[in-house]
Amino acid sequence: xxxxxxxxxxxxxxxxxxxxxxxxxxxxxxxxxxxxxxxxxxxxxxxxxxxxxxxxxxxxxxxxxxxxxxxxxxxxxxxxxxxxxxxxxxxxxxxxxxxxxxxxxxxxxxxxxxxxxxxxxxxxxxxxxxxxxxxxxxxxxxxxxxxxxxxxxxxxxxxxxxxxxxxxxxxxxxxxxxxxxxxxxxxxxxxxxxxxxxxxxxxxxxxxxxxxxxxxxxxxxxxxxxxxxxxxxxxxxxxxxxxxxxxxxxxxxxxxxxxxxxxxxxx
Amino acid sequence: xxxxxxxxxxxxxxxxxxxxxxxxxxxxxxxxxxxxxxxxxxxxxxxxxxxxxxxxxxxxxxxxxxxxxxxxxxxxxxxxxxxxxxxxxxxxxxxxxxxxxxxxxxxxxxxxxxxxxxxxxxxxxxxxxxxxxxxxxxxxxxxxxxxxxxxxxxxxxxxxxxxxxxxxxxxxxxxxxxxxxxxxxxxxxxxxxxxxxxxxxxxxxxxxxxxxxxxxxxxxxxxxxxxxxxxxxxxxxxxxxxxxxxxxxxxxxxxxxxxxxxxxxxxxxxxxxxxxxxxxxxxxxxxxxxxxxxxxxxxxxxxxxxxxxxxxxxxxxxxxxxxxxxxxxxxxxxxxxxxxxxxxxxxxxxxxxxxxxxxxxxxxxxxxxxxxxxxxxxxxxxxxxxxxxxxxxxxxxxxxxxxxxxxxxxxxxxxxxxxxxxxxxxxxxxxxxxxxxxxxxxxxxxxxxxxxxxxxxx
Numbered sequence: 001x002x003x004x005x006x007x008x009x010x011x012x013x014x015x016x017x018x019x020x021x022x023x024x025x026x027x028x029x030x031x032x033x034x035x036x037x038x039x040x041x042x043x044x045x046x047x048x049x050x051x052x053x054x055x056x057x058x059x060x061x062x063x064x065x066x067x068x069x070x071x072x073x074x075x076x077x078x079x080x081x082x083x084x085x086x087x088x089x090x091x092x093x094x095x096x097x098x099x100x101x102x103x104x105x106x107x108x109x110x111x112x113x114x115x116x117x118x119x120x121x122x123x124x125x126x127x128x129x130x131x132x133x134x135x136x137x138x139x140x141x142x143x144x145x146x147x148x149x150x151x152x153x154x155x156x157x158x159x160x161x162x163x164x165x166x167x168x169x170x171x172x173x174x175x176x177x178x179x180x181x182x183x184x185x186x187x188x189x190x191x192x193x194x195x196x197x198x199x200x201x202x203x204x205x206x207x208x209x210x211x212x213x214x215x216x217x218x219x220x221x222x223x224x225x226x227x228x229x230x231x232x233x234x235x236x237x238x239x240x241x242x243x244x245x246x247x248x249x250x251x252x253x254x255x256x257x258x259x260x261x262x263x264x265x266x267x
Numbered sequence: 268x269x270x271x272x273x274x275x276x277x278x279x280x281x282x283x284x285x286x287x288x289x290x291x292x293x294x295x296x297x298x299x300x301x302x303x304x305x306x307x308x309x310x311x312x313x314x315x316x317x318x319x320x321x322x323x324x325x326x327x328x329x330x331x332x333x334x335x336x337x338x339x340x341x342x343x344x345x346x347x348x349x350x351x352x353x354x355x356x357x358x359x360x361x362x363x364x365x366x367x368x369x370x371x372x373x374x375x376x377x378x379x380x381x382x383x384x385x386x387x388x389x390x391x392x393x394x395x396x397x398x399x400x401x402x403x404x405x406x407x408x409x410x411x412x413x414x415x416x417x418x419x420x421x422x423x424x425x426x427x428x429x430x431x432x433x434x435x436x437x438x439x440x441x442x443x444x445x446x447x448x449x450x451x452x453x454x455x456x457x458x459x460x461x462x463x464x465x466x467x468x469x470x471x472x473x474x475x476x477x478x479x480x481x482x483x484x485x486x487x488x489x490x491x492x493x494x495x496x497x498x499x500x501x502x503x504x505x506x507x508x509x510x511x512x513x514x515x516x517x518x519x520x521x522x523x524x525x526x527x528x529x530x531x532x533x534x535x536x537x538x539x540x541x542x543x544x545x546x547x548x549x550x551x552x553x554x555x556x557x558x559x560x561x562x563x564x565x566x567x568x569x570x571x572x573x574x575x576x577x578x579x580x581x582x583x584x585x586x587x588x589x590x591x592x593x594x595x596x597x598x599x600x601x602x603x604x605x606x607x608x609x610x611x612x613x614x615x616x617x618x619x620x621x622x623x624x625x626x627x628x629x630x631x632x633x634x635x636x637x638x639x640x641x642x643x644x645x646x647x648x649x650x651x652x653x654x655x656x657x658x659x660x661x662x663x664x665x666x667x668x669x670x671x672x673x674x675x676x677x678x679x680x681x682x683x684x685x686x687x688x689x690x691x692x693x694x695x696x697x698x699x700x701x702x703x704x705x706x707x708x709x710x711x712x713x714x715x716x717x718x719x720x721x722x723x724x725x
Contacts, residue, residue: 174428
């Protein structure tokens with residue numbers, strides 16, 4: 001219902017109606033047709049889930065290069081769990097550093113750290129964190145403050161989701177049964193919230209909770225896109241779980257798409 | 268002053284009468300908040316372990332497993348509230364009042380109830396969590412009562428909910444994930460051995476277990492099962508967990524029976540059924556730098572003794588989550604001349620300490636042996652004269668069972684301890700979990716009386 005109004009009115013509605021800790025369920029029911037739902041494709045980061053919600057027409061295409069020798073991915077021993085150990089060998093490699101075949105770095109979270117002004121609607125489309133093949137999918141993702149996060153267990157084994165935010169309220173919940181879904185929200189912005197599974201200590205995921213939709217995660221090509229930006233000057237930060245953060249400033253005009261490259265170096 | 272004292276006395280007596288298990292004290296009895304009083308009590312009673320500022324870094328903290336909590340983080344293990352939300356005041360009051368079994372956190376019932384409430388207030392002031400997040404009590408069901416316990420259902424839940432992944436199929440803390448667990452501070456931790464009800468940090472009444480299932484144990488690996496199991500079923504799971512408890516027979520005097528004829532040679536000999544079993548708790552020796560690397564894994568041994576005129580046979584069992592060639596156990600005895608020495612094995616060997624009679628068994632060695640040892644390492648490395656002993660051992664699902672034979676009056680090694688029927692003999696045990704070669708758990712001395720015991724000795 002909110003979506004039928006203009007952006008500014010929407011912002012006001014969000015502040016008045018949907019904000020202040022009100023549940024988003026009403027919006028969730030009426031919003032479904034308003035946007036396509038790539039968020040349901042679990043392998044994709046929710047960054048691409050709300051392509052138009054930023055309200056602007058500028059974009060930044062980010063490439064994350066990797067320099068130096070790529071560290072070997074550690075083989076994970078999954079023997080202890082009869083479900084996990086059925087994974088193909090290729091799926092038993094650590095995810096801390098994944099260097100793509102084209103020399104780029106995967107799983108880098110790229111987002112507007114400074115410069116996004118105004119209020120942005122809270123998406124009612126949930127972000128999804130799936131436990132599949134004894135890994136978290138996606139490994140790195142973003143979502144907005146108070147956006148629902150569906151946590152799903154697609155494995156026929158016990159997973160626990162131990163979320164360790166420092167600003168938001170932490171939780172540690174069990175999902176013993178395949179198909180279980182738990183919906184959570186984070187009420188405050190925080191980069192990053194770490195998730196881990198105590199039962200399977202190799203499993204970890206990172207979620208950035210932002211007030212806006214201007215974020216992306218580098219893929220198998222090392223590419224991440226920040227889209228829907230209003231014209232302006234922004235500080236972009238690139239975050240990697242092992243190599244830390246880098247920032248760059250970028251200025252875009254309406255309708256403009258700029259390219260930005262980050263380079264992380266082997267330690 | 269007299270008035271105040273008597274009021275405290277009344278409150279104290281009332282608390283004693285009123286205090287039953289998990290029952291919280293109603294808020295109406297709480298004194299007005301007095302942070303200065305809470306701080307004074309904290310500095311007196313808590314700071315030594317939890318640190319002056321509450322950061323869990325007191326002078327003794329590193330020697331402890333589990334570590335004292337960092338109270339500034341506001342992460343509390345034992346709650347009635349949803350995972351991630353702070354405990355209720357009553358939860359904190361209860362933890363202070365009851366203490367945490369199997370840890371260095373004692374109960375504080377000798378402090379007045381008023382002081383304990385002031386401590387609750389002070390602890391809350393140490394963390395911003397209590398201002399930022401409200402406790403959210405988890406939905407619980409009324410206790411169905413043991414008469415409505417459905418152990419088959421509880422067992423099915425135990426399997427379905429994945430409890431065995433950490434706690435093990437029979438609850439012996441030997442699940443496949445048990446050895447890989449770390450707490451929120453990155454320190455290795457171990458799941459609870461569910462057969463040892465006396466050793467649950469959060470107490471083992473069914474209500475306690477039901478709450479642990481629904482709330483999880485924040486900071487440790489145990490997740491909240493709220494949403495994954497109904498509050499009603501959480502009770503059934505708790506009843507099943509209670510059925511795993513093995514009663515701890517902690518006798519002040521362990522009685523050893525005489526048998527005529529052949530002594531049992533195996534762990535499954537039916538003769539053991541008639542022998543009294545005694546449980547002794549172990550404590551881990553701290554590593555030389557005084558800091559835990561690995562959590563202790565062996566908490567207790569149970570032993571039985573049968574003897575004929577010449578030989579005694581012990582059956583010893585202990586839970587060790589992993590089978591390893593370096594798993595080992597020693598029976599320690601005091602030679603005649605040293606009966607008054609070596610008050611505790613934690614302090615042995617000290618300068619000028621006497622040698623002890625050590626019967627040593629290890630999973631990776633062909634045979635057990637006996638020797639007089641100056642240090643534990645003597646036994647492990649088998650220095651000096653020793654005598655081969657008969658033994659048999661079985662490892663099954665997280666539990667060692669060992670039969671060890673020893674002469675009552677060995678002719679060799681010279682100076683060996685002599686067991687005389689009808690006289691007390693102090694026994695002690697040391698256990699090594701092979702997964703952690705440096706870690707050694709030792710028991711206190713237990714008096715063993717060999718021979719018939721008068722049924723009405725008073």
